[in-house]
Amino acid sequence: AQTVTQSQPEMSVQEAExxxxxxxxxxxxxxxxxxxxxxPPSRQMILVIRQEAYKQQNATENRFSVNFQxxxxxxxxxxxxxxxxxxxxxxxxxxSGYWExxxxxxxxxEGTQLTVNx
Amino acid sequence: SQTxxxxxxxxxxxxxxxxxxxxxxxxxxxxNLYWYRQAAGRGLQLLFYSVGIGQISSEVPQNLSASxxxxxxxxxxxxxxxxxxxxxxxxxxxxxxxxxxxxxxxxTRLSVL
Numbered sequence: 001a002q003t004v005t006q007s008q009p010e011m012s013v014q015e016a017e018x019x020x021x022x023x024x025x026x027x028x029x030x031x032x033x034x035x036x037x038x039x040p041p042s043r044q045m046i047l048v049i050r051q052e053a054y055k056q057q058n059a060t061e062n063r064f065s066v067n068f069q070x071x072x073x074x075x076x077x078x079x080x081x082x083x084x085x086x087x088x089x090x091x092x093x094x095x096s097g098y099w100e101x102x103x104x105x106x107x108x109x110e111g112t113q114l115t116v117n118x
Numbered sequence: 119s120q121t122x123x124x125x126x127x128x129x130x131x132x133x134x135x136x137x138x139x140x141x142x143x144x145x146x147x148x149x150n151l152y153w154y155r156q157a158a159g160r161g162l163q164l165l166f167y168s169v170g171i172g173q174i175s176s177e178v179p180q181n182l183s184a185s186x187x188x189x190x191x192x193x194x195x196x197x198x199x200x201x202x203x204x205x206x207x208x209x210x211x212x213x214x215x216x217x218x219x220x221x222x223x224x225x226t227r228l229s230v231l
Binding site: 004035042043044045047050089091104105106107108109110111113 | 150152156159160161162163164167177206208210212218219220221222224225227
């Protein structure tokens with residue numbers, strides 16, 4: 001079974017600074033997808049960014065980018081120019097690319113609570 | 119556009135009472151549907167998923183059950199709630215077998231007292 005580990009329960013960053021959230025995963029599969037979701041105090045789950053394992057290029061969405069290290073099974077999220085609205089719980093998630101055995105279900109890490117200080 | 123509705127938003131139930139949480143998706147057909155539970159300050163745990171009407175897969179043995187009576191309706195139920203059933207329940211959907219993203223409902227906060 002796949003596992004996702006987020007080793008930083010809490011992180012803080014000053015407004016306008018850059019912060020990196022760590023995520024590692026364990027899998028024997030070669031085809032999979034990785035995601036970062038954000039959960040603000042409203043508890044609505046919002047997709048931040050996604051990465052297909054077969055793509056070597058790191059995904060980028062505006063101020064959010066990932067550092068995907070497939071061999072190391074690492075998938076960190078970098079938030080640049082942090083804003084107060086970035087304060088939330090961030091979850092790393094794994095999805096198998098093998099529909100027949102896993103469907104499209106997500107395996108989540110335990111989350112990192114990000115605080116943004118003004 | 120597609121939307122997902124989940125209700126109620128908050129529910130307080132006594133131990134031993136029944137439960138019914140409902141989730142519906144609009145704007146798509148034959149979605150994959152999911153029920154997750156989130157304990158306070160923790161990650162999400164998949165409870166059930168469904169790839170079609172009447173097709174339910176259970177991930178974790180528990181006091182809960184799920185049903186999909188219509189294509190875009192997913193119901194989470196219990197005959198008798200336990201204290202340990204308290205938590206935040208999220209419904210999600212996606213479509214197809216590709217990289218399609220899972221979209222989440224607003225969630226239901228369940229307190230069993």
